[in-house]
Amino acid sequence: MCKGNILIVEDDNDINALLYDMVTDDGYKAKSAYSGTEALIYLENDKYDLVLLDLMLPGKSGDELLSIIREKSNMPIIIISAKEEKGLKAKILRAGADDFISKPFDIDEVLARIEVNMRRYSGNIEIKNDNKYKEIEIFPESRVVKVNGQELTLTSIEFDILELMVKYPDKVFSKNNLFRSVWGEDFLCDDNTITVHISNLRNKIKKAGAKESYIKTIWGIGYKLNTN
Numbered sequence: 001m002c003k004g005n006i007l008i009v010e011d012d013n014d015i016n017a018l019l020y021d022m023v024t025d026d027g028y029k030a031k032s033a034y035s036g037t038e039a040l041i042y043l044e045n046d047k048y049d050l051v052l053l054d055l056m057l058p059g060k061s062g063d064e065l066l067s068i069i070r071e072k073s074n075m076p077i078i079i080i081s082a083k084e085e086k087g088l089k090a091k092i093l094r095a096g097a098d099d100f101i102s103k104p105f106d107i108d109e110v111l112a113r114i115e116v117n118m119r120r121y122s123g124n125i126e127i128k129n130d131n132k133y134k135e136i137e138i139f140p141e142s143r144v145v146k147v148n149g150q151e152l153t154l155t156s157i158e159f160d161i162l163e164l165m166v167k168y169p170d171k172v173f174s175k176n177n178l179f180r181s182v183w184g185e186d187f188l189c190d191d192n193t194i195t196v197h198i199s200n201l202r203n204k205i206k207k208a209g210a211k212e213s214y215i216k217t218i219w220g221i222g223y224k225l226n227t228n
Contacts, residue, residue, distance in 0.1 A: 003027040004049035004118050009039040009065065010080070011057050015103075019052055019080075022107055023114065036060025040068065048075065050118055052110075055081040055092075063095065070096035074143065076117035076156055080105060093196040098157050100193075116184050121156045133166045133225065135210050147208035157182060158201050165215065165225045174222035198223055 006023050010016040011034050023030050031046070033039035037059030039051075051069065055062035066077060079092050082103035089100045099113050131138040137146045143159055145152045154162070160182045165173065173181075175194045202215055216226040 002029050005029045007031050007048040007051045009033045010054045026111055036065040050076045052078050052080055055083045066095055074156055076121050090196045094200055096155055098155050120160055131166045138163050138166055147205055147210050150208045152204050152208055157197055162201055169225040169227050172218050172221055172224045
């Protein structure tokens with residue numbers, strides 16, 4: 001049984017082949033693209049469940065491709081890059097990526113992150129009913145969030161974080177709580193991934209015209225829904 005359809009966007013032939021063999025051996029269907037332009041053609045003509053994306057590509061760059069995909073889809077996008085730049089990971093996550101893996105990478109780690117992101121995107125996290133909190137409406141089956149009737153464009157991780165907070169508005173979530181609930185793994189103390197996703201959520205909710213700030217920072221502990 002096929003576990004999902006993955007688009008691999010990587011211009012290095014050897015790395016592309018390694019990723020292809022790795023995911024197909026693990027039960028996924030895969031397609032290889034060697035430029036951002038080629039990837040766009042495949043995305044227009046087929047349906048994919050996840051994209052493994054390099055940043056330094058001929059034609060459309062990985063940054064450009066990420067932006068284009070995010071305008072149309074919230075499917076998981078995992079960046080795999082050797083590009084070194086201060087603040088790059090935070091920048092890419094803010095642009096809509098779900099995860100970032102540095103080269104050289106560990107095969108088992110890549111497969112684990114694919115599995116976590118695919119599971120989250122497919123909606124296998126336990127969901128009970130539609131949730132509403134003040135101006136925020138969450139529709140789990142369609143994975144849609146609306147603020148004052150305006151639909152937000154969220155990544156799968158942003159959706160899961162917000163849904164979790166709306167379900168439990170009085171709970172304070174530590175970073176470890178969120179990692180365990182959303183990523184299914186323990187928190188890495190030197191990772192600012194949570195901070196970036198929370199910042200993205202706040203900005204998107206604000207831009208939708210929300211009358212208040214919904215995510216409150218509890219200093220030294222974590223985050224909770226603002227119930228004031």
